[in-house]
Amino acid sequence: MNQIVDYELFEVPPRWLFLRVETADGTVGWGEPVVEGRSHTVRAAVEELMDNHLLGEPVNPIEDHWQTMYRGGFYRGGPVLMSAIAGIDQALWDIKGKSLGAPVYELLGGAARDSIRVYQWIGGDRPSEVAEEATQKVDAGFSALKMNATEELERVDNPATVEAAVDRLRKVREAVGDGVDIGVDFHGRVTKPMAKRLAKALEPYDPMFIEEPVLPEHNDALPDIAAHTTIPIATGERMYSRWDFKEVFEDGSVDVIQPDLSHAGGITEVKKIASMAEAYDVALAPHCPLGPIALASCVQVDACTPNALIQEQSLNIHYNETSDVLDYLEDPTVFEYDNGYVSVPDAPGLGIEINEEYVREQSEKTVNWHNPIWRHEDGSITEW
Known part of the structure; x- marks a missing residue:
């Protein structure tokens, strides 16, 4: 062997x-x-x-x-x-x-689709001027976008903060029309009372979903938040196994799960999580603000998963200031997007060929990325 x-x-x-x-x-x-x-x-x-x-x-x-x-x-x-x-x-x-x-998808039962829709990030950590960027992405062929909802929030914040989030989404919706989906990421920055207020305020502009409305340690609050809105609720990027997802399936509060193929046990585990989700009429939209191997793994699972909805990908995302996804591939056309979709690959394995020489060259550089530490005006730490 x-x-x-x-x-x-x-x-x-x-x-x-x-x-x-x-x-x-x-x-x-x-x-x-x-x-x-x-x-x-x-x-x-x-x-x-x-x-x-x-x-x-x-x-x-x-x-x-x-x-x-x-x-x-x-x-x-x-x-x-x-x-x-x-x-x-x-x-x-x-x-x-x-x-x-x-x-890989052939070894997991075979393809359930020919392609998977992808969405494109707009804005950055502190979202601004998103309407113009949204128009550019739609002109480039994307039919789905995602944006951060807010900057840092107080535990109970003022009406102006809520209105600023609403205004950003309103401008994007007016810029791209009703034929484009817009995911809104709360990023775990929002407390339970503010999540309820924001969801109600954003609802007129029909987000595709609100993502991680509260941190996963507060998933017990999701049924209450879900009861306050008709917007689909998505979560899961900071949940790591089928046992972590079991509770949100059983309480019926989540409509879209977002396990990360590089965090939630890989292809073996996420395929199992996706099958559990199917039994609860929950869609799969894997989290992936990462590199080409993670994205290729996601596409393999998407390909053979009937309840896969859409795929996150990190081309030109605000984290990728020095290198981007395609830089590490021998053939970057494997991730070419056609009208906002990526085709299911037919090459063996993960369907990509890594440029090993480039990987070795880049690994000589110093890499020391850490997420920002954000603080409130009073100096206390807040969620990034």
């Missing part, structure tokens, strides 16, 4: 960690195990898992490898461990697909 014989990790700009896994017959698979701003920590977790559980083992029993990495430790879950597992899992599927000459 084809055994795992070597691995390497590469920290590359703008804030990504790539994993290269090689087998005895020379097949190479790539994964993207990273927690943005915690790459050194995840790197150590990947090394621990690879050294203790995977080197010298055959590639093919991916489910058993997943169970071993997850259940082989007494302490489980959380962003660091699940992201380390995710990147390893992606690389194993990449190798298995290449070895069998098939895209």
Whole structure:
């Protein structure tokens, strides 16, 4: 059997960690195990898992490898461990697909669609002048956009703050019309009382969804928020396993789940989460403000998932100031967008070819990305 014989990790700009896994017959698979701003920590977790559980083992029993990495430790879950597992899992599927000459989605049951719609980010951390940018993205062929709802908020903020968020969405809606979907990301910056007020105020402008209206540790508030609005509720980028998602499925508060293929246990786990969601009539829209390997993994799952709705992608996102998604690919046309859709790839494995020479060159640079620390006017820390 084809055994795992070597691995390497590469920290590359703008804030990504790539994993290269090689087998005895020379097949190479790539994964993207990273927690943005915690790459050194995840790197150590990947090394621990690879050294203790995977080197010298055959590639093919991916489910058993997943169970071993997850259940082989007494302490489980959380962003660091699940992201380390995710990147390893992606690389194993990449190798298995290449070895069998098939895209990963063919190994997961085959395609349920020919393409998946993508959305494009507008604005930045502190959204401004989004209407003009929205028009440019729609002119470029996108039919779905996403924007941050607000800057930092007080626990209970004033009417002017709410009106500023409404005004931004109103301008975007007026600029692009009703034929374009607009997702609004609360980014976990919003407390429960403000989430209810914002949802009610934004409702006349028909967002595609409101995302992460509260932090996941306050998911128990989602049924109350859902009762105050008809806007679909999306969440899940900071939820890491099917057990984390179980509660929101059971209470019926969420309409769109957004697990991250580099945080929520990889292809193996997100496919299971997506199937759970289907049983509860919940759509899948994977979170992906990351690099090309994460995006390729997302598209593989989208391809074979009937309830996949739309795919986030990070081309030209405000984080990518030094390097962008396509820079690391031998053939960037695999992510060419046609009228706001990306075609399901037919190449083996993850369907991409990484430019290894460029990866090695970029990994020589110093990468030390951390998210901003925001504070209120009184000096107390707030959510970014």
